[in-house]
Amino acid sequence: MVQRMSSTATSTLLRDAALRVTRPRVAVLEALEHHPHADTDAVVRLVREQIGTVSTQAVYDVLRALTAAGLVRRIEPAGSPARFERRVGDNHHHVVCRGCGALADVDCAVGEAPCLSASNARGFVIDEAEVTYWGTCPTCTSRESTTQGDALT
Amino acid sequence: MVQRMSSTATSTLLRDAALRVTRPRVAVLEALEHHPHADTDAVVRLVREQIGTVSTQAVYDVLRALTAAGLVRRIEPAGSPARFERRVGDNHHHVVCRGCGALADVDCAVGEAPCLSASNARGFVIDEAEVTYWGTCPTCTSRESTTQGDALT
DNA sequence: GGTCTTTTTTTGACTGATTCCAGAATGGAT
DNA sequence: ATCCATTCTGGAATCAGTCAAAAAAAGACC
DSSP states (O other), X not given: OOOOOSOHHHHHHHHHTTOOOOHHHHHHHHHHHHSTTEEHHHHHHHHHXXXXXXXXXXXXXXXXXXXXXXXXXXXXXXXXXOEEESOOSSOEEEEEETTTOOEEEEEOTTSSSOSTTOTTGGGOEEEEEEEEEEEEXXXXXXXXXXXXXXXXX | OOXXXXXXXXXXXXXXXXXXXXXXXXXXXXXXXXXXXXXXXXXXHHHHHHHSOOOHHHHHHHHHHHHHHTSSEEEOOTTSOOEEESOOSSOEEEEEETTTOOEEEEEOTTSSSTTTTOTTGGGOEEEEEEEEEEEEOHHHHHHHHHHTSOTTO
């Protein structure tokens, strides 16, 4: 079939993961490419902008497939809906703002697998250590010092 | 009123936190004392066993109050409902089993605030680093090697 | 000890996120 | 070009958690 996929690289990525190349999948991947940390809702919106109509269901499904295939990583900080990102494999972590929920990447200070030293705790076979930093983002920090703390309304 | 609270220690704990001592609150605290890492549903069940009838809402409310007061800690590994525990203050982390969702405590290998070195990433003011280890629990590990991987049914 | 004020709990409906189901449509290999 | 497996559609269901108003209980005061 003639397929004018926006990006051949993306198609290849899918093919290599033994996944069929479908418009929604490509669109989801590209959306995440440009908007890291997007939540499902945002992805749905972005994908619709790009290829017109898609069911919410399809997006959920695609995201699950891509996650299972290891093409995207699902991050789910306590209290907010699932978010997704393309950066996989490299050891980086996240900072979450307690005020507004903003999320940013942080390359691990340690440089590599942090704290993985506890590699066999309680008989568990550990394969990943996920670090989430909690704090306040610059915006919220300044808002706090200005408004004197009513950010939690 | 004559109040035969099961534990005076628990009441004191609440009082010290400037929280009123109510049956549901005491019951929730005691439930968590004996069942660390219980999720909301489990807490509701445990509390009902102990004091008869409580509304689900009350338990949610109590848990929020206790969390806000710092008496319990809310942990929420991706993919499972919120869980709660009494161990607060000491720097320990959690291992989550990818197979069955089991959760266990792990004292940080590093001994103290891990990776907090990234204490000012991207302008965020970081106040806590939460580490979650992902892996496979002993039970699931043996099941896997036995059944040859159909644990994900 | 009895009464009052405030905080909690109850009740019941409701939202938001995510999944399940069954049928229709589509992609890829032959 | 055709066939089969996979994916997508649309809608209903589930599950965790929240909201709001009224009833009940806790602690303070007299």
